[in-house]
Amino acid sequence: MLITKNNELSEVLKIVLDALKSAAKDTGHPFRFMSLATIHQQVPDIRYVVLRAMDAEGCLYFFTDYRTQKIGHIRANPDVALLFYDSEKGVQIRMQGTALVHRNNAVAEKFWMTVEGEAQKAYNPVLTPGTLISHPVEAYNWPENMGNSNFSVVQIVPSEFNVLQLDGMNHIRAKYVRNDDKWKMDWIAP
Numbered sequence: 001m002l003i004t005k006n007n008e009l010s011e012v013l014k015i016v017l018d019a020l021k022s023a024a025k026d027t028g029h030p031f032r033f034m035s036l037a038t039i040h041q042q043v044p045d046i047r048y049v050v051l052r053a054m055d056a057e058g059c060l061y062f063f064t065d066y067r068t069q070k071i072g073h074i075r076a077n078p079d080v081a082l083l084f085y086d087s088e089k090g091v092q093i094r095m096q097g098t099a100l101v102h103r104n105n106a107v108a109e110k111f112w113m114t115v116e117g118e119a120q121k122a123y124n125p126v127l128t129p130g131t132l133i134s135h136p137v138e139a140y141n142w143p144e145n146m147g148n149s150n151f152s153v154v155q156i157v158p159s160e161f162n163v164l165q166l167d168g169m170n171h172i173r174a175k176y177v178r179n180d181d182k183w184k185m186d187w188i189a190p
């Protein structure tokens with residue numbers, strides 16, 4: 001269990017935000033891989049991304065190649081959802097927010113410094129992600145000098161989230177809605 005019935009709503013908020021902060025640092029944390037949902041031309045899409053950082057304002061960050069479809073989706077509609085699940089603790093977090101794309105700016109530069117060696121390949125394939133190919137090996141092609149021109153950092157500003165703690169028949173569910181710098185907190189029926 002991550003949270004219990006004895007926790008106050010403010011404690012639950014801190015526990016959840018602390019768990020996400022840990023996941024951004026710990027590669028083995030269950031919240032490290034988050035599902036990112038986007039909407040494009042009224043069609044929903046979803047995929048996993050890696051939670052790379054969380055800042056003091058509660059914004060979450062992941063890295064991607066600017067040429068991926070998800071960037072096109074976000075640029076057309078920045079409304080996104082995130083989903084996390086810790087199967088050992090039986091906790092689900094569902095989050096809504098607005099995504100901002102950083103590329104060729106100070107934020108992207110700062111994070112690019114942390115992407116070393118082989119890891120840079122993820123943002124440098126010669127072929128645009130999603131290109132139709134006749135065999136998988138066609139895609140294993142990178143330039144000799146890898147740059148950061150397509151490296152993008154996506155910042156998600158959460159507007160609302162809810163947490164569900166599974167516990168037999170006594171689940172616990174709480175909802176948090178952001179009002180400027182404060183969170184409106186409520187228990188809700190699971």
Ligand SMILES: Cc1cc2nc3c(=O)[nH]c(=O)nc-3n(C[C@H](O)[C@H](O)[C@H](O)COP(=O)(O)O)c2cc1C
Pocket residue numbers: 033045047048049050051062063064065068069070071129130
């Ligand atoms: C566990 C896992 C982690 C992933 N992390 C990332 C990531 O951090 N950034 C990313 O762009 N793609 C990541 N991917 C790949 C995406 O899920 C997706 O297949 C790819 O980015 C293309 O998505 P798009 O066409 O929706 O843009 C990850 C996939 C898995 C299975």
